[in-house]
Amino acid sequence: NAGVTQTPKFRILKIGQSMTLQCTQDMNHNYMYWYRQDPGMGLKLIYYSVGAGITDKGEVPNGYNVSRSTTEDFPLRLELAAPSQTSVYFCASSYSGGQGTDTQYFGPGTRLTVL
Amino acid sequence: AQSVSQHNHHVILSEAASLELGCNYSYGGTVNLFWYVQYPGQHLQLLLKYFSGDPLVKGIKGFEAEFIKSKFSFNLRKPSVQWSDTAEYFCAVSPGKSTFGDGTTLTVKP
Numbered sequence: 001n002a003g004v005t006q007t008p009k010f011r012i013l014k015i016g017q018s019m020t021l022q023c024t025q026d027m028n029h030n031y032m033y034w035y036r037q038d039p040g041m042g043l044k045l046i047y048y049s050v051g052a053g054i055t056d057k058g059e060v061p062n063g064y065n066v067s068r069s070t071t072e073d074f075p076l077r078l079e080l081a082a083p084s085q086t087s088v089y090f091c092a093s094s095y096s097g098g099q100g101t102d103t104q105y106f107g108p109g110t111r112l113t114v115l
Numbered sequence: 116a117q118s119v120s121q122h123n124h125h126v127i128l129s130e131a132a133s134l135e136l137g138c139n140y141s142y143g144g145t146v147n148l149f150w151y152v153q154y155p156g157q158h159l160q161l162l163l164k165y166f167s168g169d170p171l172v173k174g175i176k177g178f179e180a181e182f183i184k185s186k187f188s189f190n191l192r193k194p195s196v197q198w199s200d201t202a203e204y205f206c207a208v209s210p211g212k213s214t215f216g217d218g219t220t221l222t223v224k225p
Binding site for chain 2: 031033040041042043045048050090092094096098099100101102103104105106107108109
């Protein structure tokens with residue numbers, strides 16, 4: 001199993017550009033998540049999904065969009081990139097099925113700089 | 116809604132010192148509790164978890180945590196830290212979508 005994979009690893013965007021961060025998991029997990037992590041600021045949840053076709057906002061959804069058309073893929077779209085979106089982005093997945101579940105598995109991250 | 120509070124933002128220890136990181140949560144029902152570790156430049160990975168049974172759980176690299184239901188706490192401990200334990204540590208609680216604490220940065224001086 002590859003686990004959770006993310007592409008690209010690094011990206012530099014100009015203000016106003018758009019891009020899609022890709023995330024794929026091969027563990028048949030029902031839940032998937034997107035976080036951003038700024039230095040010393042912990043994890044902030046952007047969006048999450050509890051299954052294909054279902055997405056919901058997290059703490060900091062503004063400026064981002066997601067879709068989940070399959071169990072495996074959960075792309076994050078940035079429209080009109082702004083310097084405030086400079087961050088490290090982590091995708092994660094988990095199987096949620098009651099007690100004893102919910103362990104999150106994280107991808108390697110995408111380091112995004114907006115100039 | 117569940118919430119998690121980690122008491123220490125930054126802890127600095129010398130090698131061989133003992134470690135205890137505090138974590139308190141609020142949730143009215145049955146919980147799953149987690150500690151994740153993030154080494155410098157890497158992604159988060161699971162250190163240990165509790166969901167039932169013995170409230171003292173052991174994880175990788177000599178870490179352990181104790182679930183005290185009456186105190187809504189799940190503190191992380193290690194008797195003797197090493198330089199390689201330098202990392203950020205996150206406590207999390209579920210069911211369903213986990214809620215993470217803000218993290219504690221541990222620096223171990225050689």
